Amino acid sequence: MSDTQIDLEQFRSDIRAWLEENCPQEMRQPVKGEDDVYWGGRNASFKNDAQKAWFEACVAKGYTVADWPKAYGGAGFTPAQNKIWKQEMARIGARPPLSSFGIWMLGPALLHFGTEEQKVHYLNQIARGEIRWCQGYSEPGSGSDLVSLQTFGEDKGDHWVVNGQKIWTSYADKCDWIFCLVRTNKEDKYRGISFLLFDMETPGVSTKPIKLISGNSPFCETFFDNVVVPKDQIVGELNRGWDVAKYLLGHEREMISGGGLGDGAPSLGAKIAKVIGTDDSGNLDDPMLRAQLAQFDVDALAFKAMAEKFVDEMKARKGHPAKPNMMKYAGTELNKQRHELIMASGGSDALEWESETSNHGAKPRTWLRTKANSIEGGTSEVMLNVISKRILDLPGA
Numbered sequence: 001m002s003d004t005q006i007d008l009e010q011f012r013s014d015i016r017a018w019l020e021e022n023c024p025q026e027m028r029q030p031v032k033g034e035d036d037v038y039w040g041g042r043n044a045s046f047k048n049d050a051q052k053a054w055f056e057a058c059v060a061k062g063y064t065v066a067d068w069p070k071a072y073g074g075a076g077f078t079p080a081q082n083k084i085w086k087q088e089m090a091r092i093g094a095r096p097p098l099s100s101f102g103i104w105m106l107g108p109a110l111l112h113f114g115t116e117e118q119k120v121h122y123l124n125q126i127a128r129g130e131i132r133w134c135q136g137y138s139e140p141g142s143g144s145d146l147v148s149l150q151t152f153g154e155d156k157g158d159h160w161v162v163n164g165q166k167i168w169t170s171y172a173d174k175c176d177w178i179f180c181l182v183r184t185n186k187e188d189k190y191r192g193i194s195f196l197l198f199d200m201e202t203p204g205v206s207t208k209p210i211k212l213i214s215g216n217s218p219f220c221e222t223f224f225d226n227v228v229v230p231k232d233q234i235v236g237e238l239n240r241g242w243d244v245a246k247y248l249l250g251h252e253r254e255m256i257s258g259g260g261l262g263d264g265a266p267s268l269g270a271k272i273a274k275v276i277g278t279d280d281s282g283n284l285d286d287p288m289l290r291a292q293l294a295q296f297d298v299d300a301l302a303f304k305a306m307a308e309k310f311v312d313e314m315k316a317r318k319g320h321p322a323k324p325n326m327m328k329y330a331g332t333e334l335n336k337q338r339h340e341l342i343m344a345s346g347g348s349d350a351l352e353w354e355s356e357t358s359n360h361g362a363k364p365r366t367w368l369r370t371k372a373n374s375i376e377g378g379t380s381e382v383m384l385n386v387i388s389k390r391i392l393d394l395p396g397a
Contacts, residue, residue: 008080008081008084011081011084012084012088015084015085015088016088016091018061019088019089019092019094020092022053022054022057022058023054023057023092023094024050024053024054025050026048026050026051027050027051027054027094027095027097028092028093028094028095029093029095030093031095032359032362033359033360033362034216035047036051036095037099038051038055038097038098038099038129039098039099039100039129039132039171039174040098040100040128040129040130040131040132041129041130041131041132041174041175041176042130042131042132042176043174043176044129044132054094054095054097055097055098055129057097058097058098059097059098059127059128059129061075062074062075062076062127063075063085063097064097064098064100064103064127064128064129065103065107065123065126065127066081066082066085067079067082068107068111068123068127071119071120072111072119072120072123072124072127073123073124073126073127073128074127079312079316083311098129100126100129100132100133101132101133101134101135101170102122102126102131102132102133103126103127104251104252104255105133105135105179105248105251105252105255106122106126106133106179106248107123107126108247108248108251109179109195109235109244109247109248109251110122110123110235111123112247113195113235113236113243113244113247114235118235122197131176131177132171132174132175132176132177133175133176133177133178133179134169134170134171134172134175134177134178134179134200134222135169135170135178135179135180135252136151136166136169136178136179136180136181136222137149137166137180137181137245138166138167138168138169139151139164139165139166139167140165140167143168143379146181146245147189147190147193147242148189149164149181149183149193150164150183151163151164151165151166151180151181151182151183151224152164152182152183152184152186153182153183153184153194153196153229155184156228158230158231159228159229159230159231160182160184160196160228160229160231161226161227161228161229162180162182162196162198162204162224162226162227162228162229163224163225163226163227164182164223164224165221165222165223165224166180166221166222166224167210167219167221167222168210168219168376169207169219169220169221169222170218170219170220171218171220172200172207172220172222173207173208173209173220175200176199176200176201177197177198177199177200178197178198178200178205178222179195179196179197179235179248180195180196180197180198181193181194181195181196181241181242181245182194182195182196182229182241184238184239184241185239188239190242191239191240191242192239193239193240193241193242193245194234194236194238194239194240194241195234195235195236195241195244195245196229196233196234196235196241197233197234197235198227198229198233202227202228202229203226203227203228204224204225204226204227204228205222205223205224205225205227206222206223206225207220207221207222207223208220208221208222208223212368212369212372213368213371214364214365214366214368214369215353215361215365216365216369249324249377249378250321250324251324252377253324253325253327253328253377253378253383254310254324254327254328255377256328256331256332256373256376256377267297268293268296268297268300268338268341268342269284269290269293269294269296269297272284272293272341272342272345275345275346276345289341289344289345292341292344293341296334296337296338296341299334299337300334300338303330303331303334306327306330307327307331310323310327320390320391321390322386322387322390322391323391325378325382325383325386325387325390325391326383326387326391328377328378328383329380329383329384329387332370332373332374332380333380335370335373336370336371336373336374339363339366339367339370340367342363342367343363343364343367346363350363350364351364352364
C-alpha cells in the first residue's frame with residue numbers, strides 16, 4: 001500500500017467523521033421541492049435550523065466549493081480528495097449545502113479568465129452564498145444561434161450603456177447579479193461580444209416571469225434600458241467574450257447532464273419496487289415495466305461510469321472539448337426517461353396535481369419540467385450535430 005493510498009484512506013476517514021458530526025439528519029433526505037434547496041443571495045432565508053447549520057458548517061470549512069483554492073473560499077481539495085468528498089456525501093444522501101449558478105457556471109469561468117482582483121472579490125462571495133447569479137445568454141432571436149445576439153453595450157469611456165433583452169433567464173426575478181453576453185462590436189459576429197457582470201438592481205434592469213406547463217416558473221424575460229456597467233466588470237478580453245461563453249457552456253452542460261445521475265438512489269427499479277410492491281417471487285408483476293426498469297438501470301450505471309471518466313479526464317486536462325455535449329445529451333435523455341418511468345409506475349395517482357398527499361403535484365410537475373431538458377443549455381439537435389462533427393468526425397455532418 002502506497003503512502004498516497006494511506007493518506008487518502010485517512011482523508012476519507014476524517015471526512016466521514018466530520019460529516020457524521022456536522023450533517024443534520026434532515027439534510028440527509030432527498031430534495032422534495034424548491035423549498036429544500038438553498039440558493040443563497042441577498043434576500044435568502046433558510047427553511048429551517050438544520051438547513052442553516054449545514055450551510056454554515058460547510059462555509060466555515062470551504063466545503064461549498066471544496067475543490068476551489070482556499071484563497072477563493074474553497075477547501076483546496078485535490079481531484080482525488082474532491083472525489084472522496086462527493087462519494088462520502090452521496091453515501092449518506094447529504095444535500096448540497098448551497099445550490100448556485102455561481103458555483104456551477106460562473107466560478108469555473110472566473111477561475112480561468114478572471115483577473116486576480118475579480119477572483120478574490122467574486123469567488124469568495126459565491127463560496128459564502130452572498131450573491132445569487134443568473135445567466136444572460138439567450139435572446140428572443142438568438143437561441144441555438146447564440147452568437148447572433150443583439151443586446152448592445154455602447155462604449156462611454158469609463159463605462160458601457162447596455163440596451164436589449166434576454167429570455168429564458170432562470171430565476172432572474174430572484175437573483176442579485178447577472179453574467180451577461182453583450183455585443184460590443186457590431187462589425188464582427190464572433191469577436192464582437194464581451195462578457196459583463198452587473199448588479200440586477202442597477203437602474204434600467206427589469207424582469208418578467210414566464211409561466212410553464214408545469215405551473216412553476218423559473219424562467220424570465222429580462223430587459224435592459226440604458227443600464228450603466230463599469231468597465232472593470234468585464235471578464236476576459238474586450239470583444240472576446242465568446243471564448244468565455246463557450247468555456248462556461250461546457251460547465252453548464254456538465255451541470256445539466258448531472259440530472260442523469262438522479263438522486264443518488266442505487267437503482268430506480270429497486271426504488272419503484274418498494275413503492276408498488278412485488279409478487280411472491282420478488283418481481284414486479286408488470287413484465288413490460290420490469291424490462292423497462294432493468295434497461296434503465298443498466299443505462300444509468302453506464303452513464304455514471306461515463307460521468308466519472310469524464311470528470312477524471314477534465315481534472316487531468318485530457319478531456320475532449322466536445323464531451324460536455326455528449327454528457328448533456330445522454331444525461332438529459334436519461335433524466336427524461338427516469339421521470340417517464342416514475343409516472344408510468346404511479347398510474348393515474350401520479351397525475352395528482354393539488355393535494356398535500358402528492359406534495360402539491362411534485363411528480364407531474366417534475367415530469368413536465370424535464371421536457372425542457374432537451375432545449376436548455378443547447379438543444380439536443382445542436383448537441384447531436386456537435387457530436388457528429390467533432391467526436392465522430394462524420395462526413396458531411
